[in-house]
Amino acid sequence: MALKLYGAAMSTCTSRVMTCLHEKEADFELVPVDLFAGEHKQPPFLAKNPFGQIPVLEDGDLTLFESRAISAYVAEKFKETGHDLIRYQNLKEAAHVKVWMEVEAQQYQPAISPIVMQFFVAPLQGKTPDQAIIDENLEKLGKVLDVYEDKLSRTKYLAGDFYSLADLFHLSYTYYFMKTPCANLINDRPHVKAWWEDISSRPAFQKVASAMNFGEKGN
DSSP, rough: EEEEEEEEEEHHHHHHHHHHHHHHEEEEEEEOOOOTTTTTHHHHHHHHHTTTTTTEEETTEEESSHHHHHOOOOOOOTTTTSSSSSTTOOOOOHHHHHHHHHHHIIIHHHHHHHHIIIIGGGGGGGGOOHHHHHHHHHEEEEHHHHHHHHHTTTTTSSSSOOOHHHTTTTHHHHHTTSTTTTTHHHTTTTHHHHHHHHHHHHHHHHHHHHHHHTTSTTT
16 A cells, blocks of 8 residues: 655655655655645644644554654665665664754754745745845854855765765755755855755655745746
């Protein structure tokens, strides 16, 4: 039975899970959730995720929410197929993957997310992007990226010389960020830029990126 992923292809968190599923060559069905109609706040969906957020994964009688947790489950369930995203055969490498997964969630995401929200979500709400919020978080993101630049000068990827969930988790928000006038924050750091160009060109992400058109005309 194929996995069912409830979400929206343009969503950062849904695309995170979809990229992981493609990396693992897993069969899945994307069940579209109409965010603009508020479907994610209706009782049928709230029964799957009481927080009313996408995505949700169903695997038989198992229901999971939170994109990072879903991705970790997928990487473990299909650990022997596709690309090894968790380094399950090496305890130390696996530990480094977990460290940088946490860095993404605790350091990178809180800085980059408000910037993306201001450029892509605020206009849809009839608001002008708040430059003060953008500037404040650009400063935070710059400091995080300075750490990344140093780390990536010593290893090809964040957790080591291997691609992992630690890198994959950065893809969705960075993809949208690179469409903003602030992309130089990545491009001006040569090791970060090379890393981004590497991970964003992977076939698994390319399959997903084509549908990541949130905020574009008609979406």
